[in-house]
Amino acid sequence: MSSPALVWFRQDLRLEDNPALHAAAGRPVLPVFVFDAEAAGEWAYGGAQRWWLDASLRALSDRLTRLGATLHIARGRAEEIVPALAAQIGAAEVHAGRLTEPWARARDERTHTLLQAEGRRLVLHTSALLTEPHRVRTKEDKPYSVYTPFSRALFALGEPPAPLPAPRHLAPVADAPAGLDVDKLGLLPKPPAPPWWSGFERVWEPGEAGAQRRLARFMAKAVRGYDGARNTPGAEDGTSGLSPHLRWGEVSPRQVWHAARAAGVEGEATWLKEIIWREFSHHLLWHRPQMPEAPLNPQFAQFPFEPDARLLRAWKAGRTGYPIVDAGMRQLWHTGWMHNRVRMIVASFLVKHLLQPWQAGARVFWDRLVDADLASNSASWQWVAGCGADAAPYFRVFNPVLQGEKFDPDGAYVGRWLPALAHVNPKLVHRPWEAATPPAGYPAPILAHAEGRDRALKAYAAMRGGAEQA
DNA sequence: TGAAATGTTGGGGCG
DNA sequence: ACGCCCCAACATTTC
Numbered sequence: 268m269s270s271p272a273l274v275w276f277r278q279d280l281r282l283e284d285n286p287a288l289h290a291a292a293g294r295p296v297l298p299v300f301v302f303d304a305e306a307a308g309e310w311a312y313g314g315a316q317r318w319w320l321d322a323s324l325r326a327l328s329d330r331l332t333r334l335g336a337t338l339h340i341a342r343g344r345a346e347e348i349v350p351a352l353a354a355q356i357g358a359a360e361v362h363a364g365r366l367t368e369p370w371a372r373a374r375d376e377r378t379h380t381l382l383q384a385e386g387r388r389l390v391l392h393t394s395a396l397l398t399e400p401h402r403v404r405t406k407e408d409k410p411y412s413v414y415t416p417f418s419r420a421l422f423a424l425g426e427p428p429a430p431l432p433a434p435r436h437l438a439p440v441a442d443a444p445a446g447l448d449v450d451k452l453g454l455l456p457k458p459p460a461p462p463w464w465s466g467f468e469r470v471w472e473p474g475e476a477g478a479q480r481r482l483a484r485f486m487a488k489a490v491r492g493y494d495g496a497r498n499t500p501g502a503e504d505g506t507s508g509l510s511p512h513l514r515w516g517e518v519s520p521r522q523v524w525h526a527a528r529a530a531g532v533e534g535e536a537t538w539l540k541e542i543i544w545r546e547f548s549h550h551l552l553w554h555r556p557q558m559p560e561a562p563l564n565p566q567f568a569q570f571p572f573e574p575d576a577r578l579l580r581a582w583k584a585g586r587t588g589y590p591i592v593d594a595g596m597r598q599l600w601h602t603g604w605m606h607n608r609v610r611m612i613v614a615s616f617l618v619k620h621l622l623q624p625w626q627a628g629a630r631v632f633w634d635r636l637v638d639a640d641l642a643s644n645s646a647s648w649q650w651v652a653g654c655g656a657d658a659a660p661y662f663r664v665f666n667p668v669l670q671g672e673k674f675d676p677d678g679a680y681v682g683r684w685l686p687a688l689a690h691v692n693p694k695l696v697h698r699p700w701e702a703a704t705p706p707a708g709y710p711a712p713i714l715a716h717a718e719g720r721d722r723a724l725k726a727y728a729a730m731r732g733g734a735e736q737a
Numbered sequence: 738t739g740a741a742a743t744g745t746t747g748g749g750g751c752g
Numbered sequence: 753a754c755g756c757c758c759c760a761a762c763a764t765t766t767c
Contacts, residue, residue: 498738607738608738611738650738659738659739660739660767661767662739662740662766662767663738663739663740663767664739664740664767665739665740666739666740666741669739669740670739717741720740720741720767724767727767728767
């Protein structure tokens with residue numbers, strides 16, 4: 268019998284197209300998951316992520332059991348636990364998918380060093396991305412900082428490899444050490460009654476089977492009209508709903524790429540562009556590890572934000588008085604997810620109208636999104652704030668009323684999340700303060716749009732003036 | 738993956 | 753018939 272292998276699951280919670288698992292299969296396998304909140308520091312799992320992880324680990328554990336192996340679950344410092352387990356079972360290799368988070372890269376290096384000291388090694392596979400961030404370079408051998416040439420370079424690499432099949436059987440490690448039960452991880456805090464995540468399970472089915480069902484449903488019908496429908500938050504099935512499944516690696520970008528190719532319809536190209544935005548974000552995080560904290564455009568370090576706990580609280584609670592903003596924040600709270608068009612609108616409102624630092628918004632999303640991913644979240648907030656790579660020009664200030672009227676013309680979206688507006692005349696639902704009798708129970712605008720826009724543009728001008736003098 | 742201000746054009750009402 | 757004004761529709765510029 269060949270020597271056993273340890274497969275370290277981190278953010279690739281699937282059996283299909285899992286290169287780490289594929290490499291280890293054929294030998295006795297110990298699958299391991301370590302809940303390591305310490306290594307991530309302030310970017311440890313947010314609340315909604317913990318809800319998802321709890322359910323996804325149960326699904327993964329079930330699938331592995333059916334194939335013959337038992338998922339070993341542990342809690343603590345992974346860089347110590349993983350090498351210790353490898354030593355205990357006599358594994359020469361630890362296989363895992365490569366991660367792009369700066370803290371995870373540092374931890375992988377330390378883990379590899381510890382393993383090496385005992386003649387073992389950590390083998391990292393291309394698993395969560397179509398290609399490794401360091402494999403795509405400009406002609407001048409530099410990382411990309413603009414989306415379009417990056418996507419061209421990615422296409423120039425040709426079709427990604429076909430997905431790998433799941434192992435049909437896994438040989439367990441003899442005398443495998445027992446791990447914890449998922450319940451013992453205590454991923455979900457003691458619930459308030461009713462818990463804030465009580466609506467999540469009506470919307471989501473974490474785990475690989477749920478991911479496959481979503482993908483199949485999207486390919487069967489929605490991808491066809493994706494080009495137009497993706498911007499209509501009030502419609503069901505306008506988007507794929509795959510973001511949390513991709514974030515947790517319950518489905519791989521290679522799988523969705525090939526599924527879209529097979530569909531061969533109009534919306535396919537638009538949707539693949541979104542997948543490539545995800546790749547681009549990881550590319551940026553890999554090459555600019557400070558991205559979660561600091562603006563990529565250094566000029567924006569001088570931006571005169573005006574941190575204000577009251578304004579931030581109103582935005583978080585969905586009480587700004589702008590229906591499209593408030594509905595988005597309610598959808599986020601109740602489902603752990605927000606439509607992408609609405610994410611742009613609420614982010615623009617926080618950063619520009621309310622002059623709150625984008626980092627504050629990114630933290631809120633981090634805690635509340637089930638699909639929160641450090642690369643995509645940081646890159647997208649910087650994009651909206653105008654300080655990111657290939658970012659929207661700062662002066663592109665969304666008008667929350669016009670955006671609402673354009674993308675939610677009948678008010679279906681805002682009515683669903685804001686009961687107070689459910690029966691307001693669609694002509695006025697995005698500007699309820701103009702109604703003869705404004706709806707009871709809905710706040711007046713926290714500030715006038717024109718005033719907020721003006722102030723944002725002045726702040727931008729002040730930053731640029733200050734930078735020129737410097 | 739904007740919005741608002743400003744500029745231009747052309748049709749129609751009207752004296 | 754003509755000039756004038758109004759203004760919608762579109763284009764351009766600016767933030």
